[in-house]
Amino acid sequence: MWKAIGHSIEGTSHTSSGKVCEDALAYNLFSDTAGNEVLVCCVSDGAGSAQYAAWASVASTTFVASTLTSLLNTEGNISVPAIYHVFESAYDLLENAAIEREADISEFACTMLGCVVSDSEAIFFQLGDGAIARDDGSGNFVPVTWPQNGEYHNVTSFITDDRSMGNLVVVSLEERVAEVAIFTDGLQMLALNMEQRSVHQPFFAPLFRYLRLADDETKLQVLSGKLKEYLDSKAINNRTDDDKTLFLATRGA
Amino acid sequence: MDEYISFEQIPFGSDDFADNPEPRCPCVLLLDTSASMGGSPIRQLNEGIRTFKQELEQDPLATKRVEVAVVTFGPVSVMSEFHTVPNFHPQTLDTTGDTPMGAAIAEGIDMVTRRKKEYKEHGVAYYKPWIILITDGAPTDDWSQAAKLVRQGEENKSFAFFAIGVEGADMDILSKISTRSPLKLKGLMFREFFMWLSASMKMVSAKTPGSAINLLPPSGWSEL
Numbered sequence: 001m002w003k004a005i006g007h008s009i010e011g012t013s014h015t016s017s018g019k020v021c022e023d024a025l026a027y028n029l030f031s032d033t034a035g036n037e038v039l040v041c042c043v044s045d046g047a048g049s050a051q052y053a054a055w056a057s058v059a060s061t062t063f064v065a066s067t068l069t070s071l072l073n074t075e076g077n078i079s080v081p082a083i084y085h086v087f088e089s090a091y092d093l094l095e096n097a098a099i100e101r102e103a104d105i106s107e108f109a110c111t112m113l114g115c116v117v118s119d120s121e122a123i124f125f126q127l128g129d130g131a132i133a134r135d136d137g138s139g140n141f142v143p144v145t146w147p148q149n150g151e152y153h154n155v156t157s158f159i160t161d162d163r164s165m166g167n168l169v170v171v172s173l174e175e176r177v178a179e180v181a182i183f184t185d186g187l188q189m190l191a192l193n194m195e196q197r198s199v200h201q202p203f204f205a206p207l208f209r210y211l212r213l214a215d216d217e218t219k220l221q222v223l224s225g226k227l228k229e230y231l232d233s234k235a236i237n238n239r240t241d242d243d244k245t246l247f248l249a250t251r252g253a
Numbered sequence: 254m255d256e257y258i259s260f261e262q263i264p265f266g267s268d269d270f271a272d273n274p275e276p277r278c279p280c281v282l283l284l285d286t287s288a289s290m291g292g293s294p295i296r297q298l299n300e301g302i303r304t305f306k307q308e309l310e311q312d313p314l315a316t317k318r319v320e321v322a323v324v325t326f327g328p329v330s331v332m333s334e335f336h337t338v339p340n341f342h343p344q345t346l347d348t349t350g351d352t353p354m355g356a357a358i359a360e361g362i363d364m365v366t367r368r369k370k371e372y373k374e375h376g377v378a379y380y381k382p383w384i385i386l387i388t389d390g391a392p393t394d395d396w397s398q399a400a401k402l403v404r405q406g407e408e409n410k411s412f413a414f415f416a417i418g419v420e421g422a423d424m425d426i427l428s429k430i431s432t433r434s435p436l437k438l439k440g441l442m443f444r445e446f447f448m449w450l451s452a453s454m455k456m457v458s459a460k461t462p463g464s465a466i467n468l469l470p471p472s473g474w475s476e477l
Contacts (some may be wrong), residue, residue, distance in 0.1 A: 013314075013456065048456075049467055151410075153276040153378040154457065190270035195376040200271035210263055222260040230266035239270060241314050 002029040002039045002117075003214060005224040006247030009231040011186055013241035022046030022110075023184050023243040024057035026065035032072055032118065040068050042114035043245050045130060045184040047158060049109075052101065056108035059097065060090045060159065068116050078116045080170050083125045087112070091163045109158035113145065115180055117249075122177040127168045129156040130245075131188055133199045135179035135208075141199040144171055147188050156185070179208060179250045186244030190236070204248075211250050275317040276378035278457045279335055279368050280450075281361040283354075284346065285388035285419075286325040291348040294389060294419060294441055301443030302343045308451035309338045315455045318380075322364055326357035327393070335368050354392035358384075358399035358430070365412050380457045381466060382412040385450065386431070387438075391423035400430045407432045413466045417446065417475075436475040445474035 010021035027041040042061040046053025067086050072078055094108040101107075111128025124132050129147040136142045148157050148167060157167035181204055183191055191203045207227070214220045230236065231244055284298065302323075309315045321341045323333040327350040333341065365382040372379045392399075403414045416427040416435035427435035438446060453468050 017456070149378070152381050154380055189273045189276070189378075192273075193271045194273050194378065200269075202267050202269035203271065206267045207265065210258075210260070210265055213258060214260065219260045223265060226263070226265035233266070235266070235268040235270075238313060 001031075001037055001252045002249050003211060003220060003252050004029055004039065004041070004247065004249035005211065005220060005227050006041075006043075006182075006245065007224070007228045007231055008043075008184075008243065008245040009228065011240065011242040011244060012237050014243055019048075020054050021243050022048065022053040022057055023186070023245040024054075024061045025245050025247055026061040027247065027249075028065055028069045029249075030069070032076070034076060036118040036120075037251065038072060039115065039117040039180065039249050040065050040072070041180070041182055041247055041249065042068075042112065043130065043182045043184060043247060044113075045111045045128065045186075045243065045245070047109035048154075051103065051107040052097070053108070053110060055097070056094055056160075057110040059093060060110055060112060061114075063093055064090055064112065064114065072116060072118075077118075077121065078123050080123070080172055083123060083170050084165055084168065087125075087127065087159060087165045087168055088163055090159055091165075094160055095163075105160045106158075109160045111156060111184070112159050113182060115182065117177050117180060120174070120176055122173045122175070124171040124173075125168060127157055127159050127165065129185040129188065130183055131192060133181045133191075133204065134177050137178070141179075141181065141201060141204050143192070143197065143199055145169055146197060147185060147192070149185075180248075181208075182245075182247040184243065184245040186240045186242035187236075187246055190239055207248055208250060211248055215252075274375070274377045275314070276380060277320050277337075277372060278318050278380040278454060279320045279322070279365055279382040280454065281322045281324060281364055281382070281384045283357045283361045283384065283386040284323065284325050285352060285354070285390060286346050286348050287327060287350060287352040287390055287393075288348050289421060290389055290419075295346060295348050297441040297443045298387070299343070299345050301447040302346075304444045305447035305451055306338060306341055306343060308448055309454070312451075312455050315451070318457070319454050320368070322368075324357055324360055324364070327351045327353040329353055329356045329360050331360065331364070335364070351393040352388065352390045353394040354386070354388060354430075355394045355396035355399040358386065358396070359402060361386075362402050362406060362412070381410065383454070383466070384412050384414045386414070386416045386427075387419065388416075388427070389419035389421045391426050396426065396430060403430055404432055436471055439474055439476050442474040449474060
C-alpha cells in the first residue's frame with residue numbers, strides 16, 4: 001500500500017495581505033479492481049491575481065482526483081487522451097463557475113499537476129509551474145516534469161488558458177514507480193537546481209528517509225504534522241513568501 | 254530496521270536548499286533633476302528615495318529580489334547601476350540643467366535590456382522590469398523615439414513603464430509617452446508614492462496570467 005503525506009500551506013505574503021491559501025492538494029490511495037496499489041494525486045496553485053483562485057484550485061484538484069479515481073476503477077487504466085479529457089472537463093467546471101458568478105474564466109486561473117501510479121505503469125501530468133520528481137531506483141530523485149515558466153518568473157500557464165490544453169504535458173511510463181514528490185512553485189527554487197535542471201537531493205533525502213520508516217498510521221500522522229510545521233518554518237519562509245504544497249508518497253514495504 | 258525511532262523526536266525536513274539565486278525584479282528610477290525641481294521638490298524626492306530603500310529593507314524577500322537603478326536628467330546621468338537593496342545607497346540629488354526626458358527614457362530601457370541579458374547569462378530568474386519616470390516638466394529633447402520605445406516595450410511585455418507627474422508636469426505629453434495613464438502626484442507626496450511603490454514591488458511574486466503587473470491602488474499620493 002502507498003504511504004503518503006502532503007499539505008498546502010499559505011505563504012507569508014498571503015498571510016500579510018489577508019489572502020487565503022490558493023494552493024490545493026487532493027489524493028487517493030487505494031487498491032483497484034485488479035488488485036493494483038494505486039496512487040492518484042492532484043496539486044494546484046491558484047493564480048495570485050485571480051479573484052476565485054482559492055476556490056478554483058480546491059474545486060479542480062478534487063474534481064480531477066475523483067474523476068481519475070473512478071475512471072481507473074471503471075476502465076482499469078488511464079490513457080493519455082483520458083488525461084486530456086479530464087482536463088477539458090475541469091476547464092468546463094471552471095467555466096461554468098465563471099458563468100455562474102458572472103466573472104471571466106481567468107479569475108479561476110490555476111495550475112494543475114499530478115499523477116496516477118499503479119503497480120506497473122504510471123502517468124504524470126502537468127500544466128503550469130511546480131514540478132514532479134520520482135526516485136530513479138537507486139535512491140536518487142529525478143524530475144519527471146519541469147516548471148513551465150515564461151520569461152518572467154511569475155508567469156506560467158493555467159488550465160483556464162485554453163480548452164484544448166495546448167500547454168499540458170503528459171508523461172506515460174510503463175514501469176513501476178516507487179516514490180513520488182509533487183510540489184508547487186513556492187518550493188521549486190528550494191527543491192530544484194534550476195540551472196542544472198535537476199532535483200536538489202538534500203531537500204528530499206531526509207523527508208523520504210522517515211517516510212519509508214513510518215510503518216503505521218500513527219507514525220504517518222506524526223510525520224504529517226511535522227511536514228506541516230516544516231512547510232511553515234522559518235527556514236522555508238525565509239526563502240519563499242508564496243503558498244506552497246508538498247506531497248510525498250512511497251510504496252510500503 | 255530494528256533500531257527504535259521515536260517519530261516525535263526526529264528532525265523532519267532539511268534546510269539544505271538548492272542554491273538558486275533569488276529571482277530579481279529590476280526597477281529603474283528616471284528622475285527629473287532639472288532646475289525647476291529645485292528647493293522643496295528635490296528635498297522631498299531625496300527623502301522619498303530614502304524611504305523607498307527603508308521600506309524595501311523591511312521585507313526580507315524584497316531586500317534580495319528588488320534591484321534599483323537611478324538615472325537623473327538632465328543631463329542624463331546614471332547615478333546608480335542596478336543594485337539589490339542592501340547595496341543601493343541613494344545619493345542626495347541636486348538640481349541641474351534642462352529636461353532631456355527622451356534620452357533618459359532611452360537610457361532606462363537600454364539598462365533594463367542589458368540587465369535582463371545578464372540575468373539570462375547567469376541563470377537568474379527574474380520578474381518583469383519596472384521603469385518609473387518622475388518629472389515636473391516637459392521634455393526639452395525629442396521624445397518621439399522614446400515614446401515609440403515605450404510602446405514597443407509594453408507591447409512585447411519587455412517592461413512596465415510608469416509616468417508620474419509632479420506639479421507643473423506636462424501631463425499631456427506624459428500620456429503620449431506612457432501607454433499606462435500617467436499619474437499626477439498630489440503635492441509633494443514623494444514619500445507616500447515610494448511607500449506605495451515598495452509595497453507594490455513586494456507583491457511582484459504573485460503569479461499572473463500573461464505578464465500583467467499587480468499594483469496596489471494608487472491611493473493617497475495621486476490625484477485621480
